[in-house]
Amino acid sequence: MKRREFVARTCAGLATLSPLSRLTLASAAAPWLLVPMDDAQADHLKAYGLTFRLLERGGRAEWFLNYRNGSFLLPADAATARDAALAGVTTEPLEDGRLVQIRGQLQEGNMDAVPLEKAPKVAVYAPPNAAPWDDAVTMALNYAGIRFDKIWDEEVVGETLKTYDWLHLHHEDFTGQFSKFFLNYAGAPWLVDMVERNREVARSLGFPSVPAEKKAVASAIAAYVERGGFLFAMCTATETLDLALAADGVDIAASYADGSPMDPDASSRMRWERALAFHKAQLELSPTMPVYSDIDGHRVNSPDRRQPLGSFTLFNFSAKIDPVAAMLVQNHRQVIPDFYGLTTSFTRDTLKPSVTILAEEPGTPWVKYLHGERGQGTWTFFGGHDPEDPQHQIGDSATDLSLHPHSPGYRLILNNVLFPAAKKKELKT
Amino acid sequence: MSRAFDLERRGSYAAAAEAYRSVLATKPGDASALLGLERVLLPINRSAEILPEVRAALAANRSSGALYGVALRAWAAVEEPDSMRAVAERWAQATPGDEAPYREWGAAALSRRDRAGALAAYRMGRERLGRPHALAAEMAQVALTDGDYTTALREWIPAIEKLPGYRVTAVATLSQAPEAVRPRLLQLLAREDKFAARQLESELRVRWGDPLGGLRALQSSLPADRGSAVEALRGILDQLRTSRTQEALLAQGRVLEALAGRGSEAQASRLRLEAAQAYSAAGDRDSARRMLTGLADDRTASATVASGAGTTLVTVLVGDGKLEEANRRLEDLRPSISPEEYGSLRRSIVLGWVQAGELGRADSMLGADSTIEGLALVGKIRLYRGDVPGAIESFKAAGPYAGERAEATQRTTLLALLQPIEADSLPALGAALLQVEKGDTAEAATSLEQVASQLPASKGGAELRLLAGRLAAASGKSGDAERLFRAATAKEAPATAPAAELALAELLLGQGRAGEAIARLEHLILSYPESALVPQARRTLDRARGGVPQT
Numbered sequence: 001m002k003r004r005e006f007v008a009r010t011c012a013g014l015a016t017l018s019p020l021s022r023l024t025l026a027s028a029a030a031p032w033l034l035v036p037m038d039d040a041q042a043d044h045l046k047a048y049g050l051t052f053r054l055l056e057r058g059g060r061a062e063w064f065l066n067y068r069n070g071s072f073l074l075p076a077d078a079a080t081a082r083d084a085a086l087a088g089v090t091t092e093p094l095e096d097g098r099l100v101q102i103r104g105q106l107q108e109g110n111m112d113a114v115p116l117e118k119a120p121k122v123a124v125y126a127p128p129n130a131a132p133w134d135d136a137v138t139m140a141l142n143y144a145g146i147r148f149d150k151i152w153d154e155e156v157v158g159e160t161l162k163t164y165d166w167l168h169l170h171h172e173d174f175t176g177q178f179s180k181f182f183l184n185y186a187g188a189p190w191l192v193d194m195v196e197r198n199r200e201v202a203r204s205l206g207f208p209s210v211p212a213e214k215k216a217v218a219s220a221i222a223a224y225v226e227r228g229g230f231l232f233a234m235c236t237a238t239e240t241l242d243l244a245l246a247a248d249g250v251d252i253a254a255s256y257a258d259g260s261p262m263d264p265d266a267s268s269r270m271r272w273e274r275a276l277a278f279h280k281a282q283l284e285l286s287p288t289m290p291v292y293s294d295i296d297g298h299r300v301n302s303p304d305r306r307q308p309l310g311s312f313t314l315f316n317f318s319a320k321i322d323p324v325a326a327m328l329v330q331n332h333r334q335v336i337p338d339f340y341g342l343t344t345s346f347t348r349d350t351l352k353p354s355v356t357i358l359a360e361e362p363g364t365p366w367v368k369y370l371h372g373e374r375g376q377g378t379w380t381f382f383g384g385h386d387p388e389d390p391q392h393q394i395g396d397s398a399t400d401l402s403l404h405p406h407s408p409g410y411r412l413i414l415n416n417v418l419f420p421a422a423k424k425k426e427l428k429t
Numbered sequence: 430m431s432r433a434f435d436l437e438r439r440g441s442y443a444a445a446a447e448a449y450r451s452v453l454a455t456k457p458g459d460a461s462a463l464l465g466l467e468r469v470l471l472p473i474n475r476s477a478e479i480l481p482e483v484r485a486a487l488a489a490n491r492s493s494g495a496l497y498g499v500a501l502r503a504w505a506a507v508e509e510p511d512s513m514r515a516v517a518e519r520w521a522q523a524t525p526g527d528e529a530p531y532r533e534w535g536a537a538a539l540s541r542r543d544r545a546g547a548l549a550a551y552r553m554g555r556e557r558l559g560r561p562h563a564l565a566a567e568m569a570q571v572a573l574t575d576g577d578y579t580t581a582l583r584e585w586i587p588a589i590e591k592l593p594g595y596r597v598t599a600v601a602t603l604s605q606a607p608e609a610v611r612p613r614l615l616q617l618l619a620r621e622d623k624f625a626a627r628q629l630e631s632e633l634r635v636r637w638g639d640p641l642g643g644l645r646a647l648q649s650s651l652p653a654d655r656g657s658a659v660e661a662l663r664g665i666l667d668q669l670r671t672s673r674t675q676e677a678l679l680a681q682g683r684v685l686e687a688l689a690g691r692g693s694e695a696q697a698s699r700l701r702l703e704a705a706q707a708y709s710a711a712g713d714r715d716s717a718r719r720m721l722t723g724l725a726d727d728r729t730a731s732a733t734v735a736s737g738a739g740t741t742l743v744t745v746l747v748g749d750g751k752l753e754e755a756n757r758r759l760e761d762l763r764p765s766i767s768p769e770e771y772g773s774l775r776r777s778i779v780l781g782w783v784q785a786g787e788l789g790r791a792d793s794m795l796g797a798d799s800t801i802e803g804l805a806l807v808g809k810i811r812l813y814r815g816d817v818p819g820a821i822e823s824f825k826a827a828g829p830y831a832g833e834r835a836e837a838t839q840r841t842t843l844l845a846l847l848q849p850i851e852a853d854s855l856p857a858l859g860a861a862l863l864q865v866e867k868g869d870t871a872e873a874a875t876s877l878e879q880v881a882s883q884l885p886a887s888k889g890g891a892e893l894r895l896l897a898g899r900l901a902a903a904s905g906k907s908g909d910a911e912r913l914f915r916a917a918t919a920k921e922a923p924a925t926a927p928a929a930e931l932a933l934a935e936l937l938l939g940q941g942r943a944g945e946a947i948a949r950l951e952h953l954i955l956s957y958p959e960s961a962l963v964p965q966a967r968r969t970l971d972r973a974r975g976g977v978p979q980t
Contacts, residue, residue, distance in 0.1 A: 082955065083956060085955050085958060086951055086955065086967075086970065087967075088963075088964070088967045142975060142976045142977075143971065143977060144976075145974070145975045305545065306544065306545070306575065307540055308544065358934075363654055391576045393576055393607065393609075393610070396834060397607065397608060397609060398976075398978035399978075399979045400978055401977060402967075402968050402971050402976075402977045
């Protein structure tokens, strides 16, 4: 299935919504609900959950790209109205006449309507004992009320991953070096548990070490994208996934992880053609330095090289020509405060030319938010750990998203969850 | 120079700059003129223009630290790290063993947000000076900007040992540490046997809500030397005075008592009085009495201390329920205290009579007190007699400002409870609410339910059931609470039903019955969309569904 172009047909929206849903309209006078996503919205994050659940119920929606900061058009059926009221999502009743006017506006400007048809089946890659509050995507999904399954190495290497449309990776270290936490957290119970768990899984899957097993997991994830899966990664998962993919036949793990020291010529032996986003990166050879390579521009755990946080700016894409990128950057803010993660940003010099930059920090050598394609599928990388906890430290209290219902950073995450629901069209070429 | 100062004072910075330059033309090494030039160039955004004068100054005067400081800032302004380093090294050569060159170099780097440059400067300073704890305070500050509290703590300890004045900054900054990091910091402190570490630990514990723990930490290693001990006790007392919790007040009392034991006789009387007041406010009346023993009747104590002791003793006696004696003491004190203080103590005795159920004595003692606090007391007396309209009238007259905030909130709650009730006289309700005032919540819940059964839901019945349910829940009678909350969700009482549904949902959630709680919350949100409780209900719904962390 091709995923490279999305239908956005003006005036087709009336037909895209199911006739069945129109029979159950709450109000004959206003058959539609517009979910504004500008500053009129009371809860931007839950608006995504409202739309997602409508799709799960078999309903259809439309995403009005760049119209009131990416609003949604939903049928005004009783279930949707009830769900919106419970979630506290602002909706505006819309009559057919007004809808036609809006569609006219969409035609004229850099806007478009993308039909949303089917709720994607969502998987989050996380160890079984992962705290639900240590992953921004899990928090966003929980808060918005979007159902997901947790999967781990056994499911990825096995057959289960194939059954999902969308996969999220967070701060996993695919180089198998346990996030290089050995330096600062040696002996901490959670680190001991993490190491033991990973070693046990590697043994059970027949791999000699955790780095070897994680390379196999990374390859399985790349193959999933190749076959048409949607991949969204944040924090360390972005950088280390590519490092693990490119390190085919190269030892990039410190001896504490696999019993042998890192290959001193690793940087020159990497097979970057296997990586999704990066190339020509220089790997960090020191096992005691909590940095993997020069892909990350901020180096949060490297006291001498750590860079201060600024803010990043979203690019503006053509909704009609480049709807995928446009969907991924729908937001009510264009400039967003930056936030640290083990991998915070991506240096421009290490990006492959084919990568689409979705957000950057102007005037700096790094960017924040990336998108690209691999085979039939797509991947999106977002640097940083938690958009509402910029300095995130291990042990910090959990972020309560009910205190950040308008978070522009979390909106970017949820754009990614919803965009696989868009209706696809085969390439004419 | 005087012309330059005058121009600077008038805000004519460009002209002042020229005036300072003319001074420097004849005296290039004049530190005052160079500092003046630096000051006036900054607001007109021309800091970089000072470089020629800086070069000339350093050529003329190689020993002035002030000139080197200006030079460092000037090179930082033009982002020339190599030149900064060169200046710092020249300065260091000129003043061997001095931390200032490295401190100023780091500060100049930080002013350009060059954190790595600042760290490099401080580390070089340590290495060159051969003192592992040199520039510790500066290193601590850098660690704090990274949110690295453990490193900051390790640096602060030697910094405080060297210069105790740093303790205030250390406490202020380390107290901001996230809760999850605090146990680790306390562990690190526990490993240190230096008194500076104990003092830091004690003040941090106080800031983090463990005042008695903080006091214990300090007392475990209080120096034998009287001066040092007093200084340490005063330090923790300053921290304790920022909090009014019961534990903080108790700790305050103990510190003041310890200080009294180390002070002169005149000081001791005052400190014992303050200790008694703190103990009394904390509810430790035995300790308060111990402190007051002899003080109230001590002819040698100053008049202020004696009257302070007398008023504190009245408060303690009221707390003990010895209202007659309290009244006698108060009348003795009357000539020596202000009318406002007399009135306030008198009302505290009236409240004591109210709580004892002696409404007649309370009424006659209150007399014609027309203050808003007096009106609030009149409202209570009328309420407990069952005079509903009279109580409403008095509470409204007292308004929202009488007494402490908690008292004002209680009056508002009572008004909301009484207003739907149409009956003129309900002695049973008064008696039930008096039981609440006395703290007998279990009996009060039963009595309130009986009164509610005689009233329609929309005329106070639902409100009284809701209150009875809350009292039952507070007494641990969750079955009764659930029954009462359910009864209060009557749709005939739309002002009460949302609150009852929310209370019921919270109760069910506390019992692990999330499914039932969710159904209740959904019903509340959908049935009463205009209720002010809807945002709270949505938040509770998120919690019930696992959408937000448990708090």
